[in-house]
Amino acid sequence: MLVLHDYFRSGASHRVRIALHLKDLEFTQASHHLRRGEQRAQDYLSLNPQGLVPTLVHDNLVVTQSLAIMEYLDETFPQTRQLLPPNAADRARVRSLSGVIAADTHPLNNLRILSYLEKNLGLPEEDRNAWCRRWLKESFEALEVHLSDGRSGHFCHGDEPTMADACLAPQMLSAKRFGFDMAPFANVTRVANNAAELGAFKLAEPMRQPDAE
Ligand SMILES: N[C@@H](CCC(=O)N[C@@H](CS)C(=O)NCC(=O)O)C(=O)O
Structure with missing residues (x-):
């Protein structure tokens, strides 16, 4: 199961949403309202100590940083569209x-x-x-x-x-x-x-x- 912690206006989250949709992967979203400071709530900091979105949770694995998340998705789900070329x-x-x-x-x-x-x-x-x-x-x-x-x-x-x-x-x-x-x-x-x-x-x-x- 893939859960994306994001916020609708976040550009870094937007990247990962594009990647998930390009790869046609099912995911759920957990929103953190940045203007209300929800990204700095203690339970979210335990996932992402930087207090930034996005964070991807894949089963029990937590991945932070949008570029790392996109590369992780590409390597973990190679059967769908690749976001990085083969050579x-x-x-x-x-x-x-x-x-x-x-x-x-x-x-x-x-x-x-x-x-x-x-x-x-x-x-x-x-x-x-x-x-x-x-x-x-x-x-x-x-x-x-x-x-x-x-x-x-x-x-x-x-x-x-x-x-x-x-x-x-x-x-x-x-x-x-x-x-x-x-x-x-x-x-x-x-x-x-x-x-x-x-x-x-x-x-x-x-x-x-x-x-x-
Ligand atoms: N390098 C990080 C950047 C993450 C980032 O800057 N996220 C912004 C939203 S686009 C954020 O959470 N900002 C919260 C804040 O500034 O307090 C990534 O690519 O994931």
Whole structure:
């Protein structure tokens, strides 16, 4: 049995929901309301000591960190669609694209960073949004170069959706939320639009989740 601890607006959770749907795996969801601080409740911290979502519980096994969860799902359920390609060079590229987003972009605009900028450093909303756009720009510029190297197709890597597309979709929503102009990033926008057409991506959308409000 697979239980995903998540929150509808969480980008990192959104990635894992996409992965689960792409792999056509059945799962249940346990929501933790981030704005109410439920991710820091003691019983949740015993699953995820960082107090972050997502966390996957597979029977008695607890897996944290969205990239690790997606790779775990791929290795544990190899009979369904693979999120990582079969050869090492292709896998490296998918991990690299995923890392641009999950390691170097998303952490700079997640809730705890934005709360710190607001509450500890006193930055008004306009400046917080400018901060987010600043880091989005760097990442999307790099991604646009990556996606122009001839190895992308209908999706980030070739013509099958991978873990990189699962990372990109929530980042596109963040870009929208922070008023970031995607016009200069034609390749990023193209592959993200292609992914958004897939049923798995639609099912994983924040506003379609049971805890959406
Ligand atoms: N690197 C982690 C990031 C997890 C993360 O930042 N989760 C955010 C939501 S997208 C969170 O739980 N934030 C709660 C908080 O900031 O207090 C992963 O990929 O799973």
